[in-house]
Amino acid sequence: MRLLALSLMVLGAVDETSLSAIERGLTPFTTLHAHFLQKKSISGFSKPLLSEGEIDLTKGQGIYWHTEKPFDSGLRITPQGVEELHGGQARPLASGQGAGAREVGTLLFSLVAMDLEGLKGRFELVGASRQPTGSFQVALRPRDASVRKVVDEVVLQGKSTLERVTLREGNGDQTDILFTQMQLDRQAPGAPASPALENGRGDAGKAGP
Amino acid sequence: VKRALAGAWTLAVLVCAVYVGRHALHGLPVESGLLEALPESASHPLANRAVQRMADEAGKQVVFLVGAPNLDVAGAAADALADRLRGRPGFETIVPRVEADGLSELWRFYFPYRFQLLTEAQRAKLRSAADPALLDEAVERLYHPVGLPRLGGVEVDPAGYFGEALLSLGGQGRLAVEGSRLVVRDGDTTDVVVWVKLEKSGASMGEETTLVRALDDAAAAARAAGATEVLRAGFVFHSAAAAAQAQREMSTIGVGSLLGIIALMLWVFRSPRPLLLAVLPIGVGSVVAVGTALFLYGRLYLLTLVFGTSIIGVAVDYGFLFVSGRVTPGPWDAWARRREILPSVAVAVATSLLAYAVLASLPFPVLREMGLFAMFGLAAAWLTAVLWLPFLAHGLKDVSNRGVERLLSLALAGWPRIGDSRKLRVALVLASVAAAWGVTRLRTDNDVRLFYAPAKPLMKETEEVERRMGAPATGMFFLVRGKDEEELLEREEALSSRLQAEFARGSLADFAAVSRFVPSARTQAADRELQWRRLYGPTGIVGRLFEQLGEPALAKAVASTAQAHFTTLRPADWLRSPLSTPFRSLWLGQSPEGYAGVVTVSGVSGSTGLAHLAEVGAALPGVEWVDHLGTLAGELDGFQWRLGWLMLAGYLGVAVLVAARYGRQGWRVLLPVGLACFLAAGVLGLCRVNFNLFCLFGLLLSLDMGVDYAVYLQEKGPKDARASLLGASLSAVATLLSFGLLALSHTPALRNFGLTVLLAIGGSWLFSPCFLRKESL
Numbered sequence: 001m002r003l004l005a006l007s008l009m010v011l012g013a014v015d016e017t018s019l020s021a022i023e024r025g026l027t028p029f030t031t032l033h034a035h036f037l038q039k040k041s042i043s044g045f046s047k048p049l050l051s052e053g054e055i056d057l058t059k060g061q062g063i064y065w066h067t068e069k070p071f072d073s074g075l076r077i078t079p080q081g082v083e084e085l086h087g088g089q090a091r092p093l094a095s096g097q098g099a100g101a102r103e104v105g106t107l108l109f110s111l112v113a114m115d116l117e118g119l120k121g122r123f124e125l126v127g128a129s130r131q132p133t134g135s136f137q138v139a140l141r142p143r144d145a146s147v148r149k150v151v152d153e154v155v156l157q158g159k160s161t162l163e164r165v166t167l168r169e170g171n172g173d174q175t176d177i178l179f180t181q182m183q184l185d186r187q188a189p190g191a192p193a194s195p196a197l198e199n200g201r202g203d204a205g206k207a208g209p
Numbered sequence: 210v211k212r213a214l215a216g217a218w219t220l221a222v223l224v225c226a227v228y229v230g231r232h233a234l235h236g237l238p239v240e241s242g243l244l245e246a247l248p249e250s251a252s253h254p255l256a257n258r259a260v261q262r263m264a265d266e267a268g269k270q271v272v273f274l275v276g277a278p279n280l281d282v283a284g285a286a287a288d289a290l291a292d293r294l295r296g297r298p299g300f301e302t303i304v305p306r307v308e309a310d311g312l313s314e315l316w317r318f319y320f321p322y323r324f325q326l327l328t329e330a331q332r333a334k335l336r337s338a339a340d341p342a343l344l345d346e347a348v349e350r351l352y353h354p355v356g357l358p359r360l361g362g363v364e365v366d367p368a369g370y371f372g373e374a375l376l377s378l379g380g381q382g383r384l385a386v387e388g389s390r391l392v393v394r395d396g397d398t399t400d401v402v403v404w405v406k407l408e409k410s411g412a413s414m415g416e417e418t419t420l421v422r423a424l425d426d427a428a429a430a431a432r433a434a435g436a437t438e439v440l441r442a443g444f445v446f447h448s449a450a451a452a453a454q455a456q457r458e459m460s461t462i463g464v465g466s467l468l469g470i471i472a473l474m475l476w477v478f479r480s481p482r483p484l485l486l487a488v489l490p491i492g493v494g495s496v497v498a499v500g501t502a503l504f505l506y507g508r509l510y511l512l513t514l515v516f517g518t519s520i521i522g523v524a525v526d527y528g529f530l531f532v533s534g535r536v537t538p539g540p541w542d543a544w545a546r547r548r549e550i551l552p553s554v555a556v557a558v559a560t561s562l563l564a565y566a567v568l569a570s571l572p573f574p575v576l577r578e579m580g581l582f583a584m585f586g587l588a589a590a591w592l593t594a595v596l597w598l599p600f601l602a603h604g605l606k607d608v609s610n611r612g613v614e615r616l617l618s619l620a621l622a623g624w625p626r627i628g629d630s631r632k633l634r635v636a637l638v639l640a641s642v643a644a645a646w647g648v649t650r651l652r653t654d655n656d657v658r659l660f661y662a663p664a665k666p667l668m669k670e671t672e673e674v675e676r677r678m679g680a681p682a683t684g685m686f687f688l689v690r691g692k693d694e695e696e697l698l699e700r701e702e703a704l705s706s707r708l709q710a711e712f713a714r715g716s717l718a719d720f721a722a723v724s725r726f727v728p729s730a731r732t733q734a735a736d737r738e739l740q741w742r743r744l745y746g747p748t749g750i751v752g753r754l755f756e757q758l759g760e761p762a763l764a765k766a767v768a769s770t771a772q773a774h775f776t777t778l779r780p781a782d783w784l785r786s787p788l789s790t791p792f793r794s795l796w797l798g799q800s801p802e803g804y805a806g807v808v809t810v811s812g813v814s815g816s817t818g819l820a821h822l823a824e825v826g827a828a829l830p831g832v833e834w835v836d837h838l839g840t841l842a843g844e845l846d847g848f849q850w851r852l853g854w855l856m857l858a859g860y861l862g863v864a865v866l867v868a869a870r871y872g873r874q875g876w877r878v879l880l881p882v883g884l885a886c887f888l889a890a891g892v893l894g895l896c897r898v899n900f901n902l903f904c905l906f907g908l909l910l911s912l913d914m915g916v917d918y919a920v921y922l923q924e925k926g927p928k929d930a931r932a933s934l935l936g937a938s939l940s941a942v943a944t945l946l947s948f949g950l951l952a953l954s955h956t957p958a959l960r961n962f963g964l965t966v967l968l969a970i971g972g973s974w975l976f977s978p979c980f981l982r983k984e985s986l
Contacts, residue, residue: 038354044362045760051352065354073349082355086346108355118281144389149313150358167354171361175354 019128022136023116027160029184032057032112036177043172055112055179063109077109111154112179114162122147123154135159215596222493222589225500238508259688259807259835262794269301269407271424271443274393274400274674275436282435284390287401289434293427294405299420304404306389315375316360318786322778323371324745324771325737326728329709330377331370332736335743343368343743344750348757364767367751368744378726393677398438400677407445417449442674450667451956455511458954466946470525473942477613477935483535486602487528487939494521494590501585502578512575516962517582522947523561523914524590527554529943530921530936531598535605536613543599551595553924553933556870557917558591560863564913567855568906573848576906617931624978633979637884644891651894653846653901679718681809685819687826688833689722690805694780697804698729700831704808707825716821718812723796727783737775745771849902856909863916871923877980878923882915885972892968903958907948907965914944915973922977934978941974 034055041048053068062078074085083090110118116138123140130136138156142148148170155166161182167175232238275290277283284306291305319326327335334343347368350356357372359365366372391402407420424446428439474484495518502509502517530553534546562584569580625633674680687704691697701724708720728736744751745768755764780796783789789796797805813819819836826834860883867875886908893900918937922930948970951963 038352040352040354042351042363044364044763045758047759049352049758067349067352071345071349071352073352075353075355077355084346084349084353086349118279147389149360169359171359171363173363177354 019116019125021130022128022138025130025134025136025160026114027184030059031185032182033186034179034182036179038175038177040175041173057112059113063112107151111156111165112162215600218592218596222497225497229496229500229503232503259686259797268444269409271405271407271441271445272674273403273428274440274677275403275431276398276400276438277436278398280390280392280399283399283401286431286434286436287403290403290427290431293430294423297423299408299416300405301408302406312358313360314788315378318788319375321776323366324740325733326371326374327736327740328374328377331374332739335739340750344753347750347754364763367754367767370744395677417445417452420445421449440670440674442671446667450664452511454955462950462953466950469946470943473939477536477610477939478532479610482605483532486532486598487525490524490528490590490593491521493593494524494586497589498582498586502582506578510575510578513578513582517579517586519947520583520910521586521590524587525943526557526917526940527591527594528598529939530554531594531602533932533936533939535607536610536932536935541605543602543605547595547599553921554591554594556866556920558587559866560916561587561913563862564859564909567859567909571848571852614931617934621930621934621978626981627979640888644888647891647894651890651900653849654899679811681721681811685836687808688805688835689808690803690831692803694804695730697806698724698727699731700829701806701808702729702732703829704832708810711825716813716818717810720808720810721792721795722808723780723792723806726789726792727778727780730777733777741771845902849905852902852905856905859909860912877982878916878919881919881976881980882912882973885915885976886911886969888972889965889968893965898964899961901961903962904965907962908969911966911969911973915970918973918977919980922981937974937977941970944970
C-alpha cells in the first residue's frame with residue numbers, strides 16, 4: 001500500500017509540471033457559455049446517439065445542460081444535486097439522496113469548468129501532455145475503484161479553453177462531447193449565467209431534506 | 210469460644226480479601242454503562258429486546274464528523290484521524306472511507322430482483338403517467354451525458370429504473386457517498402464521517418478513559434491535518450464523562466467528609482486509635498461486600514459502588530458506640546462494653562438488614578445489587594465490630610475528655626422533652642401540619658436522565674452530530690408485529706406509506722425499516738406486474754424505446770429476461786448480506802407471538818411531533834409506538850409506589866422488632882425517625898424538589914439509621930446516657946458529612962438522595978433525645 005502511494009506520488013510529480021503548464025495556458029473565466037455536440041455510443045447499440053445544445057456554467061454555482069436536438073430537455077447540476085428539467089418541470093434525478101447522481105454530476109461540472117485542482121482530489125492523472133502549440137491532453141482515472149465502475153476514464157483536450165471531453169464508462173458506454181462557440185464571461189462576472197441556473201439554486205436549496 | 214469465633218471470622222475475611230485483591234490486580238470490573246443499569250421494562254419484553262439490541266450496537270459505536278471547507282481537506286483530516294487510531298487496543302474497526310464497493314455490492318445483490326423493485330415515486334409514475342411521457346423520459350436519460358449508474362449493458366436497465374431504485378433504497382438519509390467518502394453537507398462545511406467500532410460495549414472505567422483519550426488524540430490529529438471542526442458522538446464519551454464526574458465527586462465530597470469526620474474524632478478522642486477501631490468495621494464490610502458482588506455478578510455497577518460503600522458507612526455506628534464508652538471516666542473493660550452495646554447494635558443491624566432486604570427485593574438490577582451489597586457489607590461490619598473490637602480495644606487508654614463530657618451533660622439536661630415542653634409539642638404539631646401540606650404538593654418524575662446529567666457541551670455535540678446525520682431518536686421507535694414475515698413486512702409498508710406522507714409534510718427527516726430494503730412478497734409481485742405492464746412487456750415502453758433508437762432486437766431480449774426472472778427476495782437473503790450490517794437491529798425476527806421488527810424515525814421535533822407519531826402508529830394494526838425512556842420513567846414511578854409500600858412494610862417490621870424489645874415505650878424509638886422522615890418529605894414538597902425514587906431511597910436509609918439513634922439512647926446501659934448520645938451524635942454527624950454532602954453532587958439522583966438524607970437524618974438526630982423518658986436523665 002505504501003509502495004503504491006509512493007509510486008503515485010512520483011507519477012504525480014512527473015505530471016505536476018505539465019499540469020501546471022496546462023493550467024497556466026488556460027484562459028481564466030467565471031462564466032462560460034458554449035454550444036455542444038455530443039456523441040454517446042452505448043455498448044450494444046449499433047448506432048451512436050447524437051445530440052446538441054447549449055451549456056451555461058458559472059464557477060462555484062453550477063451548470064445548465066440544455067439539449068436542443070433531437071428533443072428539448074435540460075439537466076441542471078449544482079453542488080446540491082442533479083435535476084432533470086422536463087417540460088418546464090424540475091425533478092431531482094433519483095428521488096431521495098441521489099448521492100451517486102450527485103457524484104457523477106459534480107464530476108461533469110468540474111470537467112467543464114476545468115477545475116483541475118478539484119479533480120486531482122478524486123482522480124489520478126494517467127497522462128498529461130502539452131504541445132508547443134499550446135494544445136493539451138489530460139487523461140484522468142478515478143482513484144476510487146467503486147467510482148471506476150461508473151466512470152472508467154476521462155480525457156480532456158483543448159487549447160486555451162476546453163474543446164473536447166471523452167467519458168468512458170465502466171459499462172462500456174462512451175460519450176464524446178465537442179464544445180464550440182465558447183464564450184467566456186460574456187456577462188458581468190458574478191451575474192447568473194442563465195436564468196435556469198439561478199432558478200436551480202433556489203429550488204435545490206428548498207428541496208434539501 | 211470468643212477466640213474461635215473471631216478466628217473463624219478472620220479466616221473468612223482473609224479469603225474474601227484475597228479474592229477481591231486478585232480481581233483488583235486486573236482492575237475492578239466496574240460498569241459505568243447507563244442502559245445496562247436500567248431496569249428492564251417489565252410490561253414489554255419485546256421492546257426490551259429491541260432496545261437491548263440497539264443499545265448493544267450503539268454502545269460500540271463512535272462517530273466523528275470531520276469538517277472542512279472542502280471534501281479533499283476533510284478527507285485528508287479523516288485519514289489522519291484514522292491513522293492515529295489504528296493499532297491502538299480496544300478498537301475493532303476504523304472506517305474513514307467507504308472501503309467496500311458500495312454501489313457494485315448493491316447492484317450485485319439486487320440484480321436478480323431488479324424487475325420487482327420500485328421506489329414509491331416510480332410506482333406513482335408508472336401508475337399514472339402516460340406512455341409518451343415515460344418514453345420521452347427514458348430516451349432523454351439515455352442521451353444525458355451523465356446520469357443514473359448502470360453497471361451493465363443497456364439491456365439490463367434500459368430505462369434507468371433499477372439504478373434509480375438502488376440510489377434511493379433504504380430512505381432519504383442525510384448521508385451521501387461522494388467518491389470513497391461518507392459525507393454530510395451542512396451549509397458551507399463538508400463533513401466526512403468516520404465510523405469507529407469499539408471491540409465491546411460497556412468497557413470498564415479505566416478502559417473507557419484510555420479509549421476516550423485515544424479518540425480525543427485522534428480528533429486532535431484531524432485538526433492538525435486541516436479539519437476546521439471535529440465533532441464526536443458515542444456512548445463511550447458519555448459513559449466516561451459520567452464515570453469521571455462520579456469519581457471527581459467521590460474524591461471531593463468523599464475527601465471532604467472524611468476530613469470532617471477525622472477532625473471530629475480527634476477532637477473527641479484526642480487519639481487516632483478509637484477512630485481506627487470505628488473505621489475498621491467499614492473497611493471489612495466494604496471488602497466483603499465487593500467480594501460478594503463480584504462473586505454473584507462478576508462485576509459491579511458504578512452506582513452500587515458509590516451508594517453501597519456509603520451505606521456501609523452506617524456501620525461506623527457500631528464502632529462509635531463501642532469506643533464512646535471510653536469517654537466517660539472509669540475503669541475500662543472492653544468485653545463489658547460489648548455486652549452493654551450488644552442489644553443496641555443487634556437491633557440496629559436487624560433493622561438495617563430489613564431495610565436493605567426491601568431494596569434487594571426490587572426488580573431493578575442496580576437497586577437489587579445495591580441492596581445485597583449493603584446487606585452483606587453491613588452484616589460483615591457488624592460481625593467485625595462484635596467479634597474483633599473487644600480484642601483490639603483491650604487496654605484502650607482513657608480518652609475521657611472533660612470538654613466533651615460537659616457538652617454532653619449540658620445537652621442532655623437542656624434538650625427539650627416531649628413530656629414536659631408544651632412549646633415543643635406545639636412546634637412539632639405545627640411542623641407536621643405544614644409537612645402534611647408539603648407532602649400533598651410532592652411531585653414525582655423518574656426520568657432516566659436522573660442517573661446521569663451529561664455536561665452541556667458534550668450533550669450539545671452529540672445532538673449536533675445526530676442532527677447533521679439524521680440519526681434516529683433515542684429509545685423511540687415503532688414496534689411492528691405480524692404472524693409471519695409477510696404480514697410483518699406488509700404492516701411495515703402500511704406504516705411506511707404513512708411515514709412517507711409525514712416526511713413530505715416535513716414532520717420527520719427520515720425513517721428506517723427492513724421493508725425499505727426487502728419489500729413484502731405482495732409488493733414485489735405487484736411491482737413486477739406494474740413494470741411488466743408499463744415497461745418491459747408487450748404493452749410497455751421499452752420495446753418502443755429500442756425501436757425508436759433503431760435496436761428492436763434488444764427489446765425482445767429484455768422482455769424475455771424480464772418474464773423469466775422471478776424469485777422473491779426474502780429478509781433472510783438480505784440479513785445474510787453485508788449490506789444489512791448497519792440495519793440488522795431493525796429485524797427482531799421470530800418471537801413466540803410471531804415476527805417483529807423495528808421502524809426508527811429521525812428528525813422528529815418536539816413532543817407534539819412525537820405524540821402525532823404515536824397516533825399514526827395507533828391507527829394501524831400490529832403497529833405500536835414505543836417510547837422506551839418514557840415507559841421506563843412510568844415504570845420507575847410504579848417502582849416508587851412499590852418501594853413506598855415496601856418502606857411502610859419495613860417500617861412496620863421495624864415497629865414489630867421495637868415493640869418486642871421495648872413494649873409500650875416503643876413509640877419513643879419510632880416517633881423521632883418517623884417524624885423526621887415525614888418532615889423531610891414535607892420540606893421537599895414545599896420546596897418543589899422532584900420527589901423521585903432516590904428521595905424515597907434516602908428516606909429508607911434514614912429510617913434505618915435514624916431509628917438507631919433512638920435505640921442507642923433507649924439502650925443506655927448502667928453508664929449514663931452520655932456515652933449513648935455521643936455515639937449517636939458522632940454517627941449522625943458522620944452521616945450528615947458523608948451523605949449530606951451528596952446534596953452538592955451534579956448527578957441529580959445523588960443530589961436528591963443527599964438532600965433527603967440531610968433532612969431526615971438531621972431530624973432524627975435532633976428529635977431522638979426529645980422522646981427520651983424523663984427518668985433517663
